[in-house]
Amino acid sequence: QKEVEQNSGPLSVPEGAIASLNCTYSDRGSQSFFWYRQYSGKSPELIMFIYSNGDKEDGRFTAQLNKASQYVSLLIRDSQPSDSATYLCAVNSGGSNYKLTFGKGTLLTVNP
Amino acid sequence: SQTIHQWPATLVQPVGSPLSLECTVEGTSNPNLYWYRQAAGRGLQLLFYSVGIGQISSEVPQNLSASRPQDRQFILSSKKLLLSDSGFYLCAWSARRNTEAFFGQGTRLTVV
Numbered sequence: 001q002k003e004v005e006q007n008s009g010p011l012s013v014p015e016g017a018i019a020s021l022n023c024t025y026s027d028r029g030s031q032s033f034f035w036y037r038q039y040s041g042k043s044p045e046l047i048m049f050i051y052s053n054g055d056k057e058d059g060r061f062t063a064q065l066n067k068a069s070q071y072v073s074l075l076i077r078d079s080q081p082s083d084s085a086t087y088l089c090a091v092n093s094g095g096s097n098y099k100l101t102f103g104k105g106t107l108l109t110v111n112p
Numbered sequence: 113s114q115t116i117h118q119w120p121a122t123l124v125q126p127v128g129s130p131l132s133l134e135c136t137v138e139g140t141s142n143p144n145l146y147w148y149r150q151a152a153g154r155g156l157q158l159l160f161y162s163v164g165i166g167q168i169s170s171e172v173p174q175n176l177s178a179s180r181p182q183d184r185q186f187i188l189s190s191k192k193l194l195l196s197d198s199g200f201y202l203c204a205w206s207a208r209r210n211t212e213a214f215f216g217q218g219t220r221l222t223v224v
Contacts, residue, residue, distance in 0.1 A: 032211070032212075034212055034213075041220075042217075042218070043202055043215040043216060043217055043218040044156070044202070044215050045215070046212050046213075046214065049212050088155075088156065090213075098144050098161055098163060098206070099146075099158055099161060099171075100146075100158070100213055101158075102148075102155055102156040103155060104153075104154070104155035105155060
């Protein structure tokens with residue numbers, strides 16, 4: 001059973017701080033990694049993807065991947081109250097597998 | 113640009129009634145299509161995925177079925193709803209394997 005694990009939170013940070021969200025996965029053959037943001041009552045929206053070890057930056061967001069440790073993280077710099085949402089980590093195992101396996105998500109609250 | 117439409121947004125159905133949720137994608141051809149369900153505290157569960165017309169793969173045994181009568185149309189159905197079918201149903205598409213999935217607005221189904 002391929003699993004994606006996230007701390008459910010809630011993770012609470014003050015406005016302007018760095019929020020760090022973590023995710024581990026069980027399938028060592030996983031090839032593609034995604035972070036989605038989901039506001040309450042809404043559908044998930046893609047914010048980042050990463051395929052290679054290392055860091056990938058996009059504005060205030062940085063995704064970090066360490067395949068040896070089977071670990072992927074998302075850093076949000078200068079956190080804003082509008083960043084308050086549930087963040088979902090998703091993993092695709094590649095090959096003939098077309099499916100994304102999602103973690104249960106981490107609830108982030110940014111306090112003004 | 114590609115868009116995905118899913119309807120209705122909310123639905124209240126009695127136990128034992130049938131169900132039909134429809135999803136269509138515009139602006140792309142031969143997408144991979146997915147149906148997910150999100151229940152409280154359980155994360156996103158993949159129900160069905162399809163790589164082409166008439167090709168449906170089921171992930172979990174359940175009271176639901178899916179069909180893909182046209183390239184960009186994906187339908188989720190049930191002959192008789194159960195209380196346990198309540199949840200947030202999400203349709204998604206991806207361009208090809210190993211790439212990100214994009215979600216529709218979702219349907220919140222309450223079975224009473």
